Amino acid sequence: MPGTNESRVAASRLEALPRLALGHFPTPLIRMRQLERALSAGRELWVKQDDYSGPGFGGNKVRKLEYELAAAVEAGATEVLTVGGIRSNHCRITAALAARLGLGCGLVLNGSVPVQGVGEPASHAMDRWFGAEVRYVEHGSERASAMARWAGELQSAGGRPYMIPLGASTPLGACGFVRAVLELRGQCDSMGWRPGTIVHATSSAGTQAGMLAGLWLAGWEDVEVTGVSADDSAVVIGAEVRRLVRGVEGLLGVPEGMVTAPVRVEDGYIGDGYGVPSEAGREAARFLARSEGVVIDPVYTAKAMAGLLANVERWGTGPLVFWHTGGQLANFVLGPV
Numbered sequence: 281m282p283g284t285n286e287s288r289v290a291a292s293r294l295e296a297l298p299r300l301a302l303g304h305f306p307t308p309l310i311r312m313r314q315l316e317r318a319l320s321a322g323r324e325l326w327v328k329q330d331d332y333s334g335p336g337f338g339g340n341k342v343r344k345l346e347y348e349l350a351a352a353v354e355a356g357a358t359e360v361l362t363v364g365g366i367r368s369n370h371c372r373i374t375a376a377l378a379a380r381l382g383l384g385c386g387l388v389l390n391g392s393v394p395v396q397g398v399g400e401p402a403s404h405a406m407d408r409w410f411g412a413e414v415r416y417v418e419h420g421s422e423r424a425s426a427m428a429r430w431a432g433e434l435q436s437a438g439g440r441p442y443m444i445p446l447g448a449s450t451p452l453g454a455c456g457f458v459r460a461v462l463e464l465r466g467q468c469d470s471m472g473w474r475p476g477t478i479v480h481a482t483s484s485a486g487t488q489a490g491m492l493a494g495l496w497l498a499g500w501e502d503v504e505v506t507g508v509s510a511d512d513s514a515v516v517i518g519a520e521v522r523r524l525v526r527g528v529e530g531l532l533g534v535p536e537g538m539v540t541a542p543v544r545v546e547d548g549y550i551g552d553g554y555g556v557p558s559e560a561g562r563e564a565a566r567f568l569a570r571s572e573g574v575v576i577d578p579v580y581t582a583k584a585m586a587g588l589l590a591n592v593e594r595w596g597t598g599p600l601v602f603w604h605t606g607g608q609l610a611n612f613v614l615g616p617v
């Protein structure tokens with residue numbers, strides 16, 4: 281709540297956190313009038329385009345990495361290590377930003393290793409273009425230990441590695457989305473409206489946790505947030521969101537439990553699993569491209585949009601903001617170069 285002692289402390293702690301201005305902010309906030317018309321929606325629909333946040337083809341991870349990479353630089357890191365799936369947006373963006381900062385970058389990726397060259401998933405090829413060194417493991421459960429071993433090797437060789445957990449979903453990374461909500465409030469205030477509902481894709485939970493803490497700080501606690509899962513159940517992601525919210529409260533010096541907003545995770549649009557495109561997602565992506573010229577991705581945002589389209593009159597009230605978290609490169613493969 282603005283104006284309270286707690287919020288003043290939180291705002292000044294947020295301001296004092298080291299952050300590298302690496303992204304292009306504010307990202308565009310655009311009314312989707314054609315989509316409103318096509319759906320005969322009885323409410324305003326807006327898109328907050330974090331796909332335009334900048335380096336590494338943009339996306340929600342830029343906001344989190346502005347904080348995590350500042351911590352890495354403060355710690356005197358020589359390289360950053362992180363983990364993700366083969367086409368991880370987080371890993372690609374980390375690699376791009378590490379290049380910009382002159383840091384080495386090591387990525388532990390899990391999944392079946394694509395053949396390099398023409399036809400290779402573009403995101404995977406870009407990891408190499410951005411100069412990252414890549415190691416592979418078979419399962420997601422092996423990533424964190426592989427990263428820790430790699431850090432040990434680098435330390436023994438005299439390096440100073442800094443490890444960033446999956447999705448940069450730490451309390452510190454989530455602060456990127458506390459700031460993001462304040463950015464949205466600034467844009468809305470200047471246009472004279474406020475949202476009733478935010479819908480976005482969720483997975484490692486940092487985006488949603490940061491948003492909930494940011495809504496508290498913005499005095500917008502009544503704005504309803506629905507995270508549409510790309511992989512795990514609502515129970516699993518919801519617990520992680522709550523854990524990260526407590527962590528953000530701690531970082532910002534706010535009494536534990538101050539952020540009381542309900543955690544809404546919708547897990548009905550995952551389809552056949554993480555990374556497997558769903559028919560509803562495909563249709564949603566085509567529909568959005570045709571009606572608004574906005575490109576979404578099959579792994580995260582198309583599933584969130586499928587949920588939005590099916591529930592446009594049901595999820596929350598008032599103007600609805602679809603928070604585009606990026607990932608659009610997943611639609612493309614490498615051509616001849």
Ligand SMILES: Cc1ncc(COP(=O)(O)O)c(C=O)c1O
Binds near residue numbers: 482483
């Ligand atoms: C494009 C995209 N959207 C949404 C998400 C989910 O964000 P979070 O991991 O913070 O829940 C991710 C990353 O996992 C992503 O790459």
